[in-house]
Amino acid sequence: MGVELLKNEKDLNELFRRIEQSVKETVKGRPRKAFGSLEEERDYLKAQVDYLKKRYPNLVKEKR
Template identity: 75%
Template sequence: MSFKSYTEELKLRAVQLYLEGSTSYQAVAEKLGIRSCTQLKTWVRKYRDGEAFDTRKGSGGPMRGCSRTMFSSIEEERDYLKAQVDYLKKRYPNLLKETALVDSKTTKSLRN
């Protein structure tokens, strides 16, 4: 099922139809082509609480907060990546040892 957006007018109309009291969430959703009556319940709650319909949670995307570093040369990028590796080795010194231990146990179990 893909994401579907609804206009503010449709949301308001759906909420008003429900609040008139003559129909259920499911009936209003079916009448207006809203995929989920749960979505309608959310709009009704926001309307009653005085909130805007279009309040999205989160920052907008998984990479939204990460800044992209642009490099002027391959060497500059290489040096940057090497510095990151060195930092992570210092930050998590046991990680390489744990990985080697797991690898050796896996190798031994496969040989047997």
């Protein structure tokens, strides 16, 4: 893109719109799961923790 000469407010708005669009396109990651309630999210996270504990037992530290 390089350095551009912005002649008026319309050019500036267009530049901001393009920058905003490119930022949205570059954001990566796993989309968040939508939960209906806090209890549902808690149960989901507990199940996930239990699964990981079973999958990687050497990483689990015992409580004293």
